[in-house]
Amino acid sequence: MSRIVATRAPLKRSLSSAFSTRAPYLLSPSQLRESLSSGEGVSVLDASWFMPNSPRKSYEEFKRKRIPGAQFLDLDAVASPHELGLKHMMPSESVFAEACERFGVQSNSHVVIYDTHGVFSSPRALFMFRAFGHVRSSILDGGLPRWEAEGFETEVVPPGDGEKSTYPPPILDKTVVRSYEQIVANSVLDTTLDPGAELVVDARARGRFLGTDPEPRPGLSSGHIPHSFSLPFTAFLVTHTSPSSSTQYTTFRPIPELRQVLADAIGAEHAEQVIAGKRTVTTTCGSGMTAGVLWLGLRMLGAPNIALYDESWTGYATRPESRIDKTA
Secondary structure, three states, rough: OOOOOOOOOOOOOOHHHHHHOOOOOOEEEHHHHHHHHHOOEEEEEEOOOOOOOOOOOOOHHHHHEEEOOOOOOOOOOOOOOOOOOOOOEEOOOOHHHHHHHOOOOOOOOEEOOOOOOOOHHHHHHHHHHOOOOOOOOOEOOOHHHHHHHHOOOOOOOOOOOOOOOOOOOOOHHHHEEEHHHHHHHHOOOOOOOOOOOOEEEEEOHHHHHOOOOOOOOOOOOOOOOOEEOOOOOHHHEEEEEEOOOOOOOEEOOHHHHHHHHHHHHHOOOHHHHHHOOOOOEEEEEOOOOHHHHHHHHHOOOOOOOOOEEHHHHHHHHHHHOOOEOOOO
């Protein structure tokens, strides 16, 4: 059975990245406010998304309240169709470019993405922009709740369409996106014995990983991919409570804490190898959404070889031939 061999391939750059300056992964509300005031060509996108069993509706909330000038990025719409009916799969190059043009994003725009949890779906959207070579992109750490908690204004009038733009043809860096076939090939390799095996790190809650708790999608088995590691995405985050509204939101932990959380999850030796670029990590979750949180946390640690399993557990466990492990 073949191994995954694309882990250290040269990064393909889209035409858009040739005109972009790499931006920091995280911005604070005050940094975003300063950028918006300076007229630096900032495009703000609300990429809020909720689990299928949630009563909350992201676009309805966006229409009621948003950061001034923000456009709504529907991750289920800016996506490719999938044979299993999976949502928010990576879009084609043309769909991504069309979305950028609709949002008024240009090749040199600084794209700042937020969500209404604090940190939840915005890293997945950032992964998409970075995978298409738009490296002048960041997330708002703490999202809309932190923006409000720190006293910055919101827009409550009906949202406008915004100005359109022309976006150069992008190129997807396929080395950072994993397929089902690649995951299956890697799952037979023992990470402790084979240094070429990728470390698959799962962002779901530990009960779902162990198969003791159900999946939120009816009929889908819980458990995990053989030889994968459990690292719930919440372990990378800190929960805060707004003193004015009692609203809770999340931000990323400081770098030293992220490093320790990673070491606790996969072992100190593996963590050192990952950060040094000697081992590749593929992040996964329920449907490819919170895998973005792990991807971003690892990138913040300086780990260069990080990929994301686009289908994640829903795609894997839906297939009857998949091997499902329910041991610790």
